[in-house]
Each structure stands twice: as C-alpha cells, then as structure tokens.
Amino acid sequence: MEATDLRRTFRRSSGLLRRTHQEVEAVRGVSFHLDKGELFGLLGPNGAGKTTTIKMLITLLLPTAGSATVAGFDVVRDPREVRRRIGYVFGGDRGLYERLNARDNLRYFGELYGVAPAVQRRRIPELLEMVGLTGREKEKVEGYSRGMRQRLHIARGLLHDPEVVFLDEPSIGIDPVGARELRETVARLVAVGKTVLLTTHYMFEADELCDRIAVIRSGEIVAEGTPAQLKQAVSGGRVLEVETYGAPESVVEGIRGLAGVRSVAVDDRGQQQVLLVQCEPGAQLTQPVLALLGDVRVGRVALREPTLEDAYIELVTSP
Amino acid sequence: MRGVLRQLWVCYRIQLKVISSDWFDGVLAVFFPLMFATAALLVYRVNGDPAAMQYVGLGAAIMGMWTCQGVIASSLLSRERWAGTLELVVATPVSMTRVLVPTTLALSTVGLYCVVATYLWERWVFGLELQVLSWPLFVVAVLLTALTLATFGFFLSVTAVRYRVSWSLGAALEYPGWLLCGFVVPLAILPAWTHPLSWAIPTTWGMAAVRDAASGASPWSNLALCAAVGIGYAAVAAWLGKVLVESARRHASLSLR
Amino acid sequence: MLTNARIFFVGGLLSYRSLFDWLSPWILVPSLLVSPICQVLLFAYIGRGAGVGNDEFYVIGNALSYAAIPCLFAMGATIEGERWGQTLGIVLATPARRIPLFLGRSLPVIVNGWFVAIVGILAGVVLLHTSIPAHSWPALLVAVAVASTSCTGLGLAMGAVTLRVRQGAVFGNVLFCVLLVFSGVNVSLDQLPTWMARIGSWLPLSHAIEAARGIADGESLVEVGGLLLDELGIAVLYAVLGLVLLRFFEDESRRRATLDRM
Numbered sequence: 001m002e003a004t005d006l007r008r009t010f011r012r013s014s015g016l017l018r019r020t021h022q023e024v025e026a027v028r029g030v031s032f033h034l035d036k037g038e039l040f041g042l043l044g045p046n047g048a049g050k051t052t053t054i055k056m057l058i059t060l061l062l063p064t065a066g067s068a069t070v071a072g073f074d075v076v077r078d079p080r081e082v083r084r085r086i087g088y089v090f091g092g093d094r095g096l097y098e099r100l101n102a103r104d105n106l107r108y109f110g111e112l113y114g115v116a117p118a119v120q121r122r123r124i125p126e127l128l129e130m131v132g133l134t135g136r137e138k139e140k141v142e143g144y145s146r147g148m149r150q151r152l153h154i155a156r157g158l159l160h161d162p163e164v165v166f167l168d169e170p171s172i173g174i175d176p177v178g179a180r181e182l183r184e185t186v187a188r189l190v191a192v193g194k195t196v197l198l199t200t201h202y203m204f205e206a207d208e209l210c211d212r213i214a215v216i217r218s219g220e221i222v223a224e225g226t227p228a229q230l231k232q233a234v235s236g237g238r239v240l241e242v243e244t245y246g247a248p249e250s251v252v253e254g255i256r257g258l259a260g261v262r263s264v265a266v267d268d269r270g271q272q273q274v275l276l277v278q279c280e281p282g283a284q285l286t287q288p289v290l291a292l293l294g295d296v297r298v299g300r301v302a303l304r305e306p307t308l309e310d311a312y313i314e315l316v317t318s319p
Numbered sequence: 320m321r322g323v324l325r326q327l328w329v330c331y332r333i334q335l336k337v338i339s340s341d342w343f344d345g346v347l348a349v350f351f352p353l354m355f356a357t358a359a360l361l362v363y364r365v366n367g368d369p370a371a372m373q374y375v376g377l378g379a380a381i382m383g384m385w386t387c388q389g390v391i392a393s394s395l396l397s398r399e400r401w402a403g404t405l406e407l408v409v410a411t412p413v414s415m416t417r418v419l420v421p422t423t424l425a426l427s428t429v430g431l432y433c434v435v436a437t438y439l440w441e442r443w444v445f446g447l448e449l450q451v452l453s454w455p456l457f458v459v460a461v462l463l464t465a466l467t468l469a470t471f472g473f474f475l476s477v478t479a480v481r482y483r484v485s486w487s488l489g490a491a492l493e494y495p496g497w498l499l500c501g502f503v504v505p506l507a508i509l510p511a512w513t514h515p516l517s518w519a520i521p522t523t524w525g526m527a528a529v530r531d532a533a534s535g536a537s538p539w540s541n542l543a544l545c546a547a548v549g550i551g552y553a554a555v556a557a558w559l560g561k562v563l564v565e566s567a568r569r570h571a572s573l574s575l576r
Numbered sequence: 577m578l579t580n581a582r583i584f585f586v587g588g589l590l591s592y593r594s595l596f597d598w599l600s601p602w603i604l605v606p607s608l609l610v611s612p613i614c615q616v617l618l619f620a621y622i623g624r625g626a627g628v629g630n631d632e633f634y635v636i637g638n639a640l641s642y643a644a645i646p647c648l649f650a651m652g653a654t655i656e657g658e659r660w661g662q663t664l665g666i667v668l669a670t671p672a673r674r675i676p677l678f679l680g681r682s683l684p685v686i687v688n689g690w691f692v693a694i695v696g697i698l699a700g701v702v703l704l705h706t707s708i709p710a711h712s713w714p715a716l717l718v719a720v721a722v723a724s725t726s727c728t729g730l731g732l733a734m735g736a737v738t739l740r741v742r743q744g745a746v747f748g749n750v751l752f753c754v755l756l757v758f759s760g761v762n763v764s765l766d767q768l769p770t771w772m773a774r775i776g777s778w779l780p781l782s783h784a785i786e787a788a789r790g791i792a793d794g795e796s797l798v799e800v801g802g803l804l805l806d807e808l809g810i811a812v813l814y815a816v817l818g819l820v821l822l823r824f825f826e827d828e829s830r831r832r833a834t835l836d837r838m
Contacts, residue, residue: 354753490607508621
C-alpha cells in the first residue's frame with residue numbers, strides 16, 4: 001500500500017440564508033507506504049485526520065489531491081478492485097444491523113462481497129469461533145455488549161479474506177480484557193500474512209503491535225518509524241521523575257535552565273507536584289536537579305526510559 | 320448470473336427479516352394507510368352508492384402499498400446512515416443497485432401484505448365485498464404494481480445516499496401519492512395540470528389495471544404502461560445511484576448523521 | 577412565583593427548541609407546511625369524488641386535524657427526548673415544580689399547532705376557493721387555539737406514557753389516526769356509527785371542529801361557546817391525566833429505577 005501526498009479539504013457551510021463557506025484542510029499531504037504483511041500504526045489526537053486518511057484509502061472519500069494505491073490498485077480509478085481486497089473495521093457500536101443476528105449480519109455482507117455460498121458455510125462459523133461468538137450467533141445484535149459488537153465487526157471485516165485490513169480505533173470503549181483479546185486477534189491477522197493499518201489512541205497497544213508507526217498531527221505526518229526509533233528520535237535521553245511538595249516556580253525555571261535538560265513538565269497532584277524532566281542523551285541530571293530543589297521536600301525520585309507515550313505527547317504538543 | 324440472482328435473493332430475504340422483525344414498524348406501515356383508507360371509506364359510505372364503494376374499496380386496498388414504498392423506501396438509507404452501515408455497504412464491491420433493489424422488493428412484499436390486510440378489513444369491518452371478475456388478472460395486476468412500485472422506491476431511496484433529509488421529503492410524498500395515483504379520488508376531477516404527474520407514476524397505471532381486472536376489462540394496455548414507466552425509473556435510479564455515490568465520495572456526505 | 581413563571585416561559589421555550597428535532601427547514605417545511613395542505617386537498621377531493629359534503633367541511637376538519645401532528649409529536653418529544661438524552665433524571669433531580677415545568681413546555685407547542693391549522697385553512701381558502709366570511713375569522717382563530725390546546729393536552733398524556741413504553745413516534749401516529757377517524761374530521765359525528773361517535777365525543781378535536789364549522793357558517797363565538805368549553809374541559813382532562821401519570825412514574829422510578837431503562 002502506498003499513499004503519496006494525500007490531501008483532503010472539506011467545505012463547511014453555516015448559516016441558513018446567508019451561507020458562509022469555509023474550507024477546512026483535514027489532511028494536508030500525507031505520504032507513507034506499507035509492505036505486505038506489515039502492521040502499520042497511525043497515531044494522532046482526535047481530529048488529526050486519521051479517519052479521513054483511512055476513508056480515502058478505503059475508497060469512501062475521494063482525495064482532493066495526491067494519490068494512493070492499495071493492494072496494487074489505485075483508490076480513485078479502481079475502487080471496486082480495491083474494495084474486493086480490503087476489510088474495514090471501525091470502533092464503537094454502530095455499523096451493524098441491530099435487528100438481525102450475528103450470522104445474518106455476516107451472511108448479508110458475505111453476499112455483498114461475493115463470497116461463494118460454499119465458502120460462506122465454512123468461513124462464517126470459523127470467524128465466529130475466532131472472535132468468540134460461537135453459541136451466540138443466533139441472538140439479535142441489539143442485545144450484544146460493546147465488546148461483542150466489536151468482535152462481530154472484525155469478523156465482518158474478514159469475511160472475504162481481504163489482503164489488507166483497516167482497523168480504525170477498534171479498541172475504543174472496550175474493557176481491558178476485551179482489548180487484550182482484540183490485540184491477540186490483530187496479532188494473529190499479521191501472523192497469517194495480512195497487511196494491517198491500525199489507528200489507536202492507546203500507546204501500549206501501538207507499542208505492542210505495530211511494526212512501524214506514523215504520528216499524524218493537524219493533517220500532517222510529524223514522525224515515522226519503529227516504536228523504538230520514535231522513542232529515541234524524540235527523547236533520546238531518559239526521563240527523570242521527581243516528586244516534590246511545594247516546589248516554587250523559580251526553582252522549576254532554574255531546572256529548565258540546566259545544561260542537558262530538554263524540557264520540564266509539572267504534573268500537579270494536589271499538594272504534590274511531579275516534575276518530568278526530559279534529559280539529553282548521556283546527561284547526568286539527578287544531582288543538579290536535587291541541588292536546585294534545595295530544602296523543598298522531595299519524595300520519590302526515579303530515572304526511567306521514555307515510553308512511547310512520552311514520545312507521542314512531545315510530538316503532538318511541541319509547538 | 321446465477322451468483323447475482325443468489326445475492327439478490329439472499330439480500331431480499333435478510334432485508335425482509337430486518338423490516339418485519341420490528342413489530343411496531345410493521346404495524347404502523349399497515350395501520351397508517353389503513354386508517355386513511357377507513358376515513359375515505361367512511362366518507363363514501365355516507366351516500367352508500369355500491370359502485371362508488373367498489374371504486375373506493377379497490378383503491379383503498381392498493382393505497383397501503385404506496386406508503387410502504389414511498390415513505391419507507393426514502394427513509395431506508397437514512398436508517399442505514401444512522402446505524403452506521405451505509406458506509407460499509409458502499410465500501411463493498413457491489414453496486415448500490417444490487418443492494419437497494421432487493422431491499423425495495425422486500426418493502427413491496429410488505430406492501431402486498433397491506434393489500435391483503437385492507438381487503439380483509441373492508442370485508443369484515445365494512446361488510447364490503449369487492450367484485451373481482453378475473454382473479455388471475457387481478458393478482459397479476461397487483462403483483463406488477465408492487466414490482467414497479469419497488470423500482471419507484473429504488474429511485475426515491477437512491478437520492479438519500481447524498482441527501483440525509485430525504486426521509487422527510489419521502490414522508491411528504493405520502494398524501495400527494497394518494498391523490499395522484501387515483502386510489503380514492505378519480506383523476507378526472509383533479510386539475511388538468513396534475514395529470515402529467517399522475518402519468519409519470521407507475522402506480523397510476525397499475526391502479527387502472529387493477530380496476531380493469533376487477534371489472535372484467537382487459538388490463539394489458541395499462542399493465543404495459545405500468546411496466547414501461549417502472550423500468551424507466553429503474554434505469555434512471557441505477558444511473559443516479561452511480562452518480563450520487565460518486566458525489567458522496569467527493570463531498571464526504573456518507574457518514575453524516 | 578417569579579421562579580415558577582420563569583420555569584414556565586423560559587424553560588418551556590428552551591426545552592421545546594432543544595428537544596423537538598424537527599426545527600430544521602428541511603423537515604419543517606415538508607412536514608408542517610406541505611403535508612397539512614396535502615391532507616386538506618386529499619380529503620376535499622375525496623369529498624368531491626364521493627359527492628359528500630362541501631370543501632369548507634373538509635378544509636376545517638383536516639386543517640384542525642393536522643394541528644394534532646405538532647401537538648402530539650412535539651409534546652411527546654419534549655418528554656421522551658429527555659429520556660433518550662438521559663437528561664430526564666437530571667431534570668427531575670432539580671427542585672423545580674413539576675406543573676410549571678411540564679405545562680411550560682406546552683405553550684410553544686400550542687402556538688405551533690395553531691399555526692399549522694391556520695396554514696391548512698388558508699390553503700383551503702387560496703387553493704380551493706373556500707370562502708369564510710371576514711367577520712368569522714377572529715372567532716375561528718380562537719376555536720383553532722382551543723383545538724390545539726386540547727391536542728397538546730393529549731400530547732402531554734402521551735408523552736407521559738412514552739416514558740414507560742418508548743416508541744413515541746408510533747404512539748403519535750396511532751393517536752393521530754384515531755383522531756382522524758373518530759373525531760368527526762371527515763364525517764360529522766352524527767353520521768358516524770353511534771359507538772364511534774360516542775368515543776369521538778371524549779376525544780380532543782371533535783367539539784372544536786364542530787364549533788369551527790359553525791363559525792365558518794356565520795355563527796358567533798357565543799353560539800359555539802358551549803362546544804368550546806367542552807373542548808377546553810377535554811384539554812384539562814388529558815393534561816391532568818398526563819401530569820398525574822408523570823407524577824406517578826416519577827415516584828415509581830425513584831422506587832424501582834425504571835426511568836433510565838432504555
């Protein structure tokens with residue numbers, strides 16, 4: 001899969017008699033590529049353009065500019081060929097026929113994807129088994145929990161054995177146990193050779209699953225690489241966490257001024273503040289920081305490796 | 320070809336299940352036109368002329384089909400939009416036509432149920448026994464009316480891909496349809512400028528054919544016109560479906576609720 | 577007192593605007609302008625086709641009948657909508673007095689119904705050339721207001737019921753149809769079968785429609801005053817029923833948590 005300089009603008013209209021039109025650039029020049037069998041993560045805050053990007057790739061939206069190919073076919077010129085080869089799963093509990101049972105939901109989409117009857121008879125029970133809905137397939141979807149709906153969604157997305165699977169925030173609103181099962185399901189998809197594009201808000205999910213990650217902000221990709229590369233590229237050094245009680249602003253300013261300090265974030269927790277000091281690679285900052293704090297009461301002090309979340313927050317908040 | 324027929328058949332059956340599984344919706348689809356039919360019958364009953372009762376009885380029976388198709392079909396895609404399935408359906412490799420036609424056929428099936436329900440209602444509540452001289456032709460005429468109404472519903476529903484308020488426009492079609500198709504009002508007493516509108520609806524011809532069959536006249540010319548107009552709508556709708564899905568992709572109007 | 581007045585006027589208008597989701601022109605124009613006109617035309621032509629009654633008879637009956645649509649649906653929506661939005665519990669947790677709270681919501685609804693009925697009558701005048709004497713209009717406007725008040729009373733009762741049985745839209749449609757058939761909209765009560773007429777006389781609209789027809793034929797407000805008082809009595813009957821039901825459901829929900837169940 002290849003995306004080259006994808007752009008998409010929306011026209012928003014407001015007002016009834018005097019309509020004012022406003023152009024909003026949701027995606028401004030996104031490029032990336034996925035190799036076959038790769039699991040690629042697209043991370044970004046709400047409204048960053050993740051879903052818009054996905055919708056262009058799955059042929060639901062036409063790009064304003066740029067081009068993309070999925071499974072070797074152009075998303076604008078050959079939407080049908082693309083559609084045959086992709087599965088699309090989004091998070092949340094919409095997108096199912098509430099009044100039908102799980103099996104009929106799958107049969108319906110099986111027909112629309114042109115899955116042969118003999119294949120359907122074999123594949124539907126298989127998929128229900130895989131997502132753990134065996135035994136409940138005759139119940140109407142109305143009565144399903146969110147986790148069950150989400151799993152049914154995934155089964156639907158895989159009905160026609162697509163080469164590429166798009167998962168748009170699949171774990172949204174699912175409890176931790178469900179989310180873990182979901183991660184296992186996704187890992188299995190990659191194991192059988194599917195190419196997967198995943199968007200998510202959960203850093204550990206991306207960290208655990210993705211081969212490569214792109215961080216998208218305001219419609220642009222601001223960083224791309226393996227999870228390890230991202231952590232390195234952003235922070236390089238480690239993070240010093242200091243619990244303090246009543247550290248004055250002047251002291252925090254002082255720490256900011258220390259050589260080897262990249263940034264200092266203060267996390268206020270009532271009487272306690274936690275200083276998060278991002279260090280340059282190789283800098284030894286524990287002693288100088290404690291010295292500056294002087295007689296301010298200090299609790300736990302820890303030096304840790306940066307997490308993907310540290311990297312992500314720095315990427316999407318840095319000016 | 321066999322694959323396509325199979326897909327249409329399975330989708331028809333599943334959609335029929337969706338429509339008929341909601342008890343409230345089902346009752347309403349029948350109840351609403353039935354009550355209007357009742358009101359019309361009550362008006363005609365004041366004079367009690369048997370010929371007029373036969374006229375309104377036949378029309379009232381077909382009236383319900385219009386509601387099932389005209390009103391529900393146009394809200395069909397709005398429902399899919401609301402349930403979040405519209406995007407998924409568009410994202411499948413089959414064309415909109417192959418998704419919508421089985422659905423509107425399912426609605427027509429509910430419409431046929433309406434015809435039977437109204438017929439029984441007239442018989443039991445009003446003691447009105449409709450005179451049908453040729454039952455086979457009568458059934459053919461009713462079936463073809465249902466079929467062409469499905470293509471008309473297909474045409475209405477397709478516009479909803481792009482315009483999310485089209486359900487309210489569809490609901491607004493209910494009364495005009497009842498007026499224009501000659502169910503309970505003879506077309507001759509309507510203003511002349513409305514006649515072309517009536518002729519443009521396949522149901523008008525279907526209704527005329529139903530009356531022919533009931534009275535023993537030959538319904539074939541009206542049936543031919545009914546089929547021709549119906550096919551016309553199907554062709555336009557298939558083309559429109561393509562254009563509007565494209566336009567929805569361009570304007571991002573699929574997922575809006 | 578002032579608080580109650582504010583709850584009545586300001587609160588009523590706000591909840592009408594927020595909970596009645598038809599207030600977009602795309603829905604408003606077809607459903608509250610085009611449809612009432614079409615209903616008037618439909619039955620006027622049915623009447624002509626059947627050779628029964630005159631246009632004025634159907635214009636008045638159907639214009640008033642269609643007023644029931646906004647009255648039932650908007651009133652139902654202002655109560656049921658709270659349930660969908662899960663806000664009813666929040667509203668009931670406030671100390672606001674219930675009577676001004678819910679009656680306040682009915683005022684904008686009555687105005688809405690009144691307006692729709694007038695549109696229907698005007699359509700009859702313009703499109704079907706129904707003539708209503710100029711001096712009858714003031715009394716006619718009053719009769720229409722009374723009709724839409726009593727429909728709103730029924731709407732309040734319906735809204736209360738929908739708190740427990742959901743499917744408010746279905747209920748609204750069913751009640752609308754019942755009124756259409758039983759309330760003398762298209763066949764005057766004395767020409768209906770007796771049992772139907774008896775039911776009709778306990779429903780909103782029947783007295784107001786009769787009064788409005790009388791007015792259009794030149795009767796004065798005093799002459800139809802009895803009918804209008806009957807209609808107001810029916811309005812009060814259903815409104816009280818609605819408030820009692822609301823009260824009952826509120827108490828019951830506090831005992832058994834039935835309100836937020838979807």
